[in-house]
Amino acid sequence: MTLGFFHDKHTLPTEEEVNSILGGVAGLWEELKQYIQQHGSIKEEWKLYSQKAGWCKKILLASGKEERNIVFLYPNVEYFTCILVFGEKAVQAVENTKIPQAMLDKILAAKPYKEGRSFDIEIRGKQDYEIVKLLIEAKIHN
Secondary structure, three states, X not given: OOOOOOOOOOOOOOHHXXXXXXXXXXXXXXXXXXXXXXXXXXXXXXXXXXXXXXXXXEEEEEEOOEEEEEEEEEEEOOEEEEEEEEOHXXXXXXXXXXXXXXXXXXXXXXXXXXXXXEEEEEXXXXXXXXXXXXXXXXXXXX
C-alpha cells in the first residue's frame, strides 16, 4: 500500500517539497505538529520503514529521558495519512469521545498486537483534522 508520495530512499524530503505536495492541507500538517507540541517537547524524525510506503515524519513526545511515539505522518498529493498505534487504555478512552462511528469501528477492527492497534486516518480537510486531534488526545493521556 502506498501511503506517502516520497519513495526515493536516497533522498530525504525537504519541508518545501512536502508543503508543495500537500497543497491546501499544508497548514493542517503544521497545525498538527503545533497541537502535539502543546503537550510537551516534540522530536521529529523522517523515517523510511518501507520504500513502497514512502517517507514518513515520525512525531515523538519527549518527557525527560523518555520519548513516546505519537503519530506517523505520510505526505501525499493534497492530503496526508496519519498512522496511530493505540494501547488498550487509549482504545477504551476513545470509545467515550465524539469520533465518528466509522472511525471507532476501524480502531476496534484493527488487530491488537503487543505494541497496540495500528490504524490510519487520511487528513483531507478541517473535519479530518478535528478527528485526529481527538485521537491524539486519547493517545497522549492514556
